[in-house]
Amino acid sequence: MDVNRIQSSPVVKKATKNKIRVDFEGRTSAWERFKIKVFSVSFLKDVVWYLFRLILLIGISYVIIYPFISKVASSFMSREDFVDATVLLIAKHPTLDTYKAIIVDNEYFRAMLNTFILSASTAIVQTFITCLIGYGFAKFKFKGNKILFMFVVLTMIVPHPTVRLSMFMKFRYFDIFGIFNFLGGGVFESIDILKFTDISLINTYWPFYILSATGLAFKNGLYIFMLRQFFRGVPDELEESAYIDGSGPFRTFVQIILPLSIPMLITVFMFAFSWQWTDNYYTRVFFTSQGPYTLRAFIKIPRSLDTEYPGQNMYVAAIRNTCGILIMLPLILIYAFLQRYLVESIERAGIVG
Amino acid sequence: MNIEAKKKKIKIDSAPKKRRRIASLDRRKARVGWLFVLPFVIGLVIIYLPIIYNSIMFSFNEINTLQGGGYELVPVGFKNYSEALFVDPSYVTELTSGIRELIFDIPAIIIFALFIAILLNQNIVGRTGFRAIFFIPVIIATGLISDIDAQNILASYMGDTGASIDTGTGRNTVAEIVRVMDVEMLFANMRVGSDLVAYVVNAVNNIFNIVNRSGVQMLIFLAGLQSISPAIYESCKIDGATGWETFWKITFPMISPMILVNAIYTIIDALTRSDNNVMTYIDQVYDTGADGNVISSAMAWMYFLIVTLLIVVVSGIISAYVFYQRRDE
Numbered sequence: 001m002d003v004n005r006i007q008s009s010p011v012v013k014k015a016t017k018n019k020i021r022v023d024f025e026g027r028t029s030a031w032e033r034f035k036i037k038v039f040s041v042s043f044l045k046d047v048v049w050y051l052f053r054l055i056l057l058i059g060i061s062y063v064i065i066y067p068f069i070s071k072v073a074s075s076f077m078s079r080e081d082f083v084d085a086t087v088l089l090i091a092k093h094p095t096l097d098t099y100k101a102i103i104v105d106n107e108y109f110r111a112m113l114n115t116f117i118l119s120a121s122t123a124i125v126q127t128f129i130t131c132l133i134g135y136g137f138a139k140f141k142f143k144g145n146k147i148l149f150m151f152v153v154l155t156m157i158v159p160h161p162t163v164r165l166s167m168f169m170k171f172r173y174f175d176i177f178g179i180f181n182f183l184g185g186g187v188f189e190s191i192d193i194l195k196f197t198d199i200s201l202i203n204t205y206w207p208f209y210i211l212s213a214t215g216l217a218f219k220n221g222l223y224i225f226m227l228r229q230f231f232r233g234v235p236d237e238l239e240e241s242a243y244i245d246g247s248g249p250f251r252t253f254v255q256i257i258l259p260l261s262i263p264m265l266i267t268v269f270m271f272a273f274s275w276q277w278t279d280n281y282y283t284r285v286f287f288t289s290q291g292p293y294t295l296r297a298f299i300k301i302p303r304s305l306d307t308e309y310p311g312q313n314m315y316v317a318a319i320r321n322t323c324g325i326l327i328m329l330p331l332i333l334i335y336a337f338l339q340r341y342l343v344e345s346i347e348r349a350g351i352v353g
Numbered sequence: 354m355n356i357e358a359k360k361k362k363i364k365i366d367s368a369p370k371k372r373r374r375i376a377s378l379d380r381r382k383a384r385v386g387w388l389f390v391l392p393f394v395i396g397l398v399i400i401y402l403p404i405i406y407n408s409i410m411f412s413f414n415e416i417n418t419l420q421g422g423g424y425e426l427v428p429v430g431f432k433n434y435s436e437a438l439f440v441d442p443s444y445v446t447e448l449t450s451g452i453r454e455l456i457f458d459i460p461a462i463i464i465f466a467l468f469i470a471i472l473l474n475q476n477i478v479g480r481t482g483f484r485a486i487f488f489i490p491v492i493i494a495t496g497l498i499s500d501i502d503a504q505n506i507l508a509s510y511m512g513d514t515g516a517s518i519d520t521g522t523g524r525n526t527v528a529e530i531v532r533v534m535d536v537e538m539l540f541a542n543m544r545v546g547s548d549l550v551a552y553v554v555n556a557v558n559n560i561f562n563i564v565n566r567s568g569v570q571m572l573i574f575l576a577g578l579q580s581i582s583p584a585i586y587e588s589c590k591i592d593g594a595t596g597w598e599t600f601w602k603i604t605f606p607m608i609s610p611m612i613l614v615n616a617i618y619t620i621i622d623a624l625t626r627s628d629n630n631v632m633t634y635i636d637q638v639y640d641t642g643a644d645g646n647v648i649s650s651a652m653a654w655m656y657f658l659i660v661t662l663l664i665v666v667v668s669g670i671i672s673a674y675v676f677y678q679r680r681d682e
Contacts, residue, residue: 053472060469061486063561067502133393140386148390151397157660158405159625161635162653166407170400214396224393249385270492278496296497324501328493335492339485342572 068328075099075322082314098305098322105302107293108326115277115295116330118205123272125212126220127265133215134227135253139239149228156221160281168285171201171210203291208282218275218282223268230264230345231257263345270338274331299323412651433651444634444652451631452659455623458563459667461556462619463612466567470574471604491568499565499626566622570615577611578604606676613671617664624660631656 014021037043070089075098077091102108137149201207211217215224234257242252258265283296291297301319387394412433414426437444473484494502556563581604589599623629635656639649 050477053475053477057472057477057483060560060564061483064486064489064564067561129392133390136386136389140382140389142383142386145386148394148397151401152393155401157621157625157657157664159632159653159657159660161632161639161649162657163404163408164636164639164653165411165647165650166404169407170404210400211396213392214400215393216396216401249382249389253389274492275495278493278498280496280500299497299501320501324498327497331493332489335485335489339488340481342488 071321071325074318075325077318079315082318098319099326101302101305102319102322102326105304106298106300106323108298111293111295111298112330114292118208118292118294119273119276121205122208122212122217122276123269125209126215126217126223126272127269129213129215130220130223130268131227131258131261131265132253134224135231135257137224138228138231138234139236152215152221152224155216156219156225164285168202171207171286174199174201201286203287205292207286208276211282217272218279219271223271227261227264227268230261234260263341266338266341267345270334270342273334277331278327295327298327408650409654411647412654414647416647433648434655437648437652437655441638441648441652444638447631447634448656448659451629452663454630455620455663457552457555458566458623459616459619461559461563462567462570463615465563466570466615467574467608467612469567470571470578471600473571474575474578487564487571488568490565491572494565566619566626569622570619573611573615573618574608577608581607609671609675610677613668613675616667616671620660620664620667624656624663 011023012020013023073089073091076094076096078093078095078097080093081091133152137145137152201210208217212220238256238260239252242256243249247255277295280296283291283294287294287296289297299320300323301316305315305319410426413430414428414433416426469487473480473487477483585603585607586599589603594602624631626632635649635652638652
């Protein structure tokens with residue numbers, strides 16, 4: 001009997017050009033199906049679990065976002081609001097004075113331009129160089145590959161203060177194996193232009209470029225590691241077919257591998273850019289107070305707001321936070337545009353230890 | 354007959370030639386590999402190794418800046434080290450408390466990152482939005498911003514969770530939640546050790562800190578979860594495994610290499626980040642000298658040795674339990 005029911009031809013309810021809606025004779029009614037689906041323990045469990053997940057994620061998102069909200073809220077407060085105990089998030093006397101004072105007195109745009117030039121140029125160099133190095137480590141089996149990679153890991157592990165003094169000394173008295181000193185002191189001493197002794201690269205961008213071009217800058221070990229893992233996942237057949245077609249390794253790299261890894265490159269660029277943007281380690285080592293005016297020097301109390309009054313500590317903190325907001329703003333804009341590449345590249349990278 | 358013999362001869366002749374050509378191609382490829390990593394090699398030889406060497410030298414010397422440029426070193430043996438350990442008032446206490454804190458933080462960060470990665474890996478409304486929010490700290494809460502946050506006294510007043518619970522003067526949301534939930538009572542009834550209770554309470558209090566520091570770990574775990582084949586889960590489901598069983602029998606072993614990577618990354622990140630207490634202290638010492646204080650170098654090297662030791666121990670412990678999926682290559 002059942003067999004007969006299934007075999008009987010379905011009733012066509014609606015037929016358009018692309019779709020046909022059919023109804024089988026004697027099919028359980030929609031309400032019945034709905035009831036079976038909904039009034040079951042497993043469905044209930046699923047719903048509860050789903051809601052639990054959602055609430056948890058929303059809660060933790062709140063933990064992440066709330067500091068930003070409070071910072072933004074306090075940046076609009078005027079002095080009176082900080083001594084008023086009833087004011088928590090919404091200012092009673094909203095004002096833009098804090099922003100005005102910071103942007104004008106602290107020369108926000110100058111600091112931002114300087115930092116932008118530094119970050120963008122080093123990020124581009126770092127992305128390209130670490131990509132090159134990561135590809136070399138991933139796809140070529142040469143002698144010393146493993147040992148050399150251990151050195152990459154070493155550059156990641158060594159804490160910054162360990163090399164801080166010698167890093168400063170290296171670029172304060174820049175020299176390569178004493179060659180410059182030898183040339184300057186001995187051979188070319190009489191010629192003014194070629195006097196190579198006592199080259200100080202402090203307060204210039206050169207230390208950043210030199211470190212970036214050699215894959216030693218901030219967190220570059222991590223980028224090399226990430227890119228190595230990524231390139232390991234790229235099938236060898238791609239390159240082999242390119243080699244068979246007569247293309248050299250570098251041409252293969254530029255024409256086949258690079259276009260394929262654009263999401264990953266964007267991710268690395270984003271990391272490099274934003275970590276250089278908020279960097280306070282290398283800028284502190286290489287820039288003294290006479291150095292280029294970057295965002296690190298920009299965090300200070302504007303002259304026009306610097307007065308003593310009760311509750312000043314809160315106000316000072318709010319001003320510093322406002323500086324922080326102004327520093328973050330460009331990063332958040334960049335992140336908003338590029339974050340989908342971040343997730344995409346991570347999904348495709350498949351980092352396996 | 355003759356022709357065939359000739360053909361054979363040619364074949365025999367050409368065989369070694371061919372082998373040689375393949376070998377040379379491999380060698381050429383190896384050479385090209387060196388070319389690719391050349392920038393790093395140059396940097397290593399010209400800049401990094403001399404810097405490391407100098408840094409070690411500095412820690413055994415005293416430094417004097419010369420008038421005409423350059424500097425001279427006066428060897429003093431282990432004086433800097435003994436001064437750091439025995440004369441300096443707070444180096445040892447900073448170091449021990451820093452290491453203890455770290456050992457407590459590693460499991461909390463890894464468990465949290467794994468948990469969130471699993472949540473973000475499942476289907477849920479607005480998944481991309483949540484992912485974007487969770488990775489914000491990776492990009493933004495570094496360097497300058499974390500410096501500002503560290504000195505942010507306003508946070509406790511505004512009810513930020515970023516402020517520590519001890520300094521908060523009342524309006525601390527997480528503190529409120531902990532008080533309402535009465536976590537300690539909850540655990541006391543479960544008859545687990547009071548240390549564990551203190552640990553969990555501490556972790557909940559530091560949730561903001563932990564969230565901020567587990568972004569990259571979350572990314573690594575997510576990548577790992579993505580690489581597990583859905584077919585395995587499907588077959589588990591067909592065999593009637595519950596979610597709990599699937600997690601412990603499938604997800605956890607498959608993700609265990611990532612746990613190793615993350616443990617090492619967490620140690621490195623925690624020990625080298627600039628708001629670390631030991632790092633700040635070493636920086637302070639550095640700043641007190643006129644042209645850099647060599648004792649800071651000695652301190653930093655001791656610190657580095659401890660970091661390396663910790664990494665070796667932790668990776669040794671974890672790698673004993675890591676499961677590697679056999680891949681046919």
